[in-house]
Amino acid sequence: MPQLNPAPWFAILIFSWLVFLITIPPKVLSHTFPNETTSRSTEKSKTNPWNWPWA
Template structure:
């Protein structure tokens, strides 16, 4: 049964995992976000109740 033979697929999986974790991931993590989060002052607007005609 060829699907039980891990010979080619194990090597491909390990090489792709190492490529991602050692080369691609540090490059992606080094990018700075363009819009850094900032502290926003929450302004709560005072709303009046709706004048329902049936109350």
Template sequence: MPQLNPNPWFHIMLLTWFTFSFLIQPKLLSFTPTNTPLNKNTPTKPTPWTWPWT
């Protein structure tokens, strides 16, 4: 059963994991978000919808 042999796939998984961890992730984390979230005061109770047929 070749799928149980981890010999070639373990190295591929490690190479992929290290590539993501050391090359791609720092580049992605260096970006600053353009829209910073704001704390908005939302009303506690919304206004009810008036249906035209009632």
């Protein structure tokens, strides 16, 4: 039963994990998000009252 011999399968497992761990994280981390958060000032903006033309 050749499937019980762990020598080639263990090497394939380690090699495939190394490929995934080396190639995928830089690709994922290189994405930029379109909606970057901006810092808001703590001051409250002044709002003007609505002037109704018919009032």
